[in-house]
Amino acid sequence: MSATDEVLRELAAVLPEGALVTDGDVLEAHRRDQAEWAASGRPLALVRATSTEDVRAVLRIASARRIPVVPRGAGSGLSGGANAVEGCLVLSLMRMNRVLEVDARGMLAVVQPGVLNAELKAAVAEKGLWYAPDPASWEFSSLGGNLATNAGGLCCVKYGVTGDAVLGLEVVLADGSVVRTGGRTVKNVAGYDLTRLFVGSEGTLGVITEATLKLRPRPPKATTLVATFPTLAGAGVAVTDIMARTRPSMLELMDRATCRAVEAYKPLGLDVDAAAFLLARSDAGGEQGVAEIEAMAAACEAAGATFVTHTGDEAEGELLLTARRLAYPALEKQGATLLDDVGVPLSRIPELLEAVERIAAERGVLVGTFGHAGDGNMHPTVVFDRSDAVARVKAQAAFDDILHAALELGGTITGEHGVGALKQPFMTSQLGEEGMRLHRSIKSALDPLGILNPGKVL
Ligand SMILES: Cc1cc2nc3c(=O)[nH]c(=O)nc-3n(C[C@H](O)[C@H](O)[C@H](O)COP(=O)(O)OP(=O)(O)OC[C@H]3O[C@@H](n4cnc5c(N)ncnc54)[C@H](O)[C@@H]3O)c2cc1C
The missing domain is CATH 3.30.465.10 (Uridine Diphospho-n-acetylenolpyruvylglucosamine Reductase; domain 3)
Known part of the structure; x- marks a missing residue:
């Protein structure tokens, strides 16, 4: 019996019926997350854990046999974090769903x-x-x-x-x-x-x-404000002013390329000529809510907004939010995407937006920028033709430039999507050698054999 067969037999003996899957099509479907750029290997098997005991059994066997284990949720990740590595067990937690x-x-x-x-x-x-x-x-x-x-x-x-x-x-x-x-x-x-x-x-x-x-x-019903700007930097200034004066319950930004992609995907009546579209909310309610919305509107006008309006109607507010939620799916419809997730200190947002515009022009690529402006966390997304080898090289160069620009502004290579496999090569640039050494010693204290999600983060 081969070593692989032995492992599978051992796993089958301790796991409940149906938990161990080796069907090729199912394994293929569990091979990667949504980061199409990040590499992935072929799993040995998928385990659909139903209990903590199942997870323990898998890790005991994997440790004894030095087999990598890649934990997996819904596979919606955007950094290749749940991507399989060659010969691993993909450990799905989706059946532990109570x-x-x-x-x-x-x-x-x-x-x-x-x-x-x-x-x-x-x-x-x-x-x-x-x-x-x-x-x-x-x-x-x-x-x-x-x-x-x-x-x-x-x-x-x-x-x-x-x-x-x-x-x-x-x-x-x-x-x-x-x-x-x-x-x-x-x-x-x-x-x-x-x-x-x-x-x-x-x-x-x-x-x-x-x-x-x-x-x-539950917070009170929110009031939603929208504003459009003739320049991206102006929108960036409005963001920093709003954050200095109020406590928005949402502060999102989309640039022209993103608005155009959303309109092409699902027409919502967005102004596709404006350089930037800002979406803000206050859920403070009562007089404080009114004061917050007025302060947000004033900050937008002072930063040069060409259009500012707000609504307390929940359905209308949700419709406006739809545009933001469609940002990434809409950009994906335009071609292959390389999605950045950089974060900068709030005061540096205008500089980040300018840097992204400059990089797009210098590299000759289309970049749609959207994201959680109020957190200083933006998603400049490089869109390119996946069948064009030159375009792929340019896209990777623009992606890298944006990461370095964020670091130069005192920021981070990832605000929320994680490092995964996609940004792992940039970790030393952010953490430095000492930081990496500390990370590695924490990893080896908890996972001395290195079986847990190897090749990700570090
Ligand atoms: C359209 C779209 C919009 C998105 N918007 C956002 C957003 O606004 N903010 C945001 O942060 N992300 C966003 N994401 C990214 C993604 O949805 C998040 O990263 C999410 O948290 C991943 O959850 P998941 O269940 O899909 O995990 P997976 O993609 O399956 O796994 C993600 C990582 O978690 C690990 N993991 C999963 N479960 C466990 C577990 N039980 N124990 C240990 N490790 C585990 C995996 O190994 C992997 O490293 C978006 C993705 C898409 C496609």
């Missing part, structure tokens, strides 16, 4: 990792509560994936990212042992903050099998 508890008085929920973000929102809404983190992929991404990437989103500018909503985790380590971090209390400083260590670790330090998440009361 909301285990909603404690309305304690303002928390306990969930398994395969619950979709939208499913938790719906489950807690029944009790008048709200789970805040809202990546644009909220309807189809898993909470396990959100935790492992520390996903951001639209309302994070006011309510924080996924990591800000976590109280505790259950994690299976590479050797199959289980640790619980944090707990159910709001404050907890007993020991190192291991919860924060696992959040955003992209499946390289452990497999998240349960999470205790913070809930909030």
Whole structure:
């Protein structure tokens, strides 16, 4: 019997019926996430875990046999983080999909990792509560994936990212042992903050099998403001002013190329000649809400906006938001995409937007820029013809230039999508040799054999 057959037989003996999959088509479908540029290998098998015990069994066998394990949620990632490596076990957590508890008085929920973000929102809404983190992929991404990437989103500018909503985790380590971090209390400083260590670790330090998440009361109905600008830099100035004066519950930006892509994909009546489209919200309600919207409008006008309006009508507000949610799918319709996810300090946003325009012109490529402007986290997206070899080289060069521009502005190569395989080569540029050494020693303390999601992050 070959070594491969032995592993498969060992796994089949400990896993429930149907959990181990070797069908070629299914493996192909679980080989990569949404980052078409990042490399992926062929998995040995897919395991659809149904319990923490299944995850433990897989990791024990994988450790004993030195087989790489790639944890996987819904596969909506944008950095190749869930991409298979050659001969690995892809460990899907999507069948661990139960909301285990909603404690309305304690303002928390306990969930398994395969619950979709939208499913938790719906489950807690029944009790008048709200789970805040809202990546644009909220309807189809898993909470396990959100935790492992520390996903951001639209309302994070006011309510924080996924990591800000976590109280505790259950994690299976590479050797199959289980640790619980944090707990159910709001404050907890007993020991190192291991919860924060696992959040955003992209499946390289452990497999998240349960999470205790913070809930909030539902905020009041939001008022939505839109503004258009004749220059991108003007919109950038408006963003920094709005952040200095108010607490928006959303502050998103789309440039002309992105608005044109959205209009071509789904006509919504956007001004396709404006250089930038800003979308802001206040959910403060009452007099404070009115004051916030007035301050946002004044900041836009002072920064040269050519059109500013707002609506308190929820349906209209949602329609305006649709344009922003369609930004990436619409750009994808225009060709192959290389999506950046850079973040800069708020005061440097105008410079980042100018740098992206300059890079697009210098490299002769189309870049559509959109993103969470209020967090300084933008997604300049290089669009190119995948069948044109020269265009591919230019696209990669523009992608790299944008990463370096963000670093020069004191920023980061990734604000929310994670490093994955796509940005792994740029980690030393951001962290430096000392930072990389510390990261490697943390990795080897938790995963000494290096079986967990190798080739990602570090
Ligand atoms: C249209 C679109 C819009 C998006 N918008 C946003 C956005 O606004 N903000 C944002 O942050 N992201 C966004 N994303 C990216 C993506 O949806 C997020 O990164 C999301 O958190 C990934 O969740 P997933 O369940 O699909 O995880 P996957 O893609 O399956 O995995 C992501 C990473 O997490 C690891 N992982 C998954 N589950 C576990 C687990 N249980 N334990 C340990 N590691 C695990 C994987 O190994 C991988 O490294 C968007 C994606 C798309 C396609």
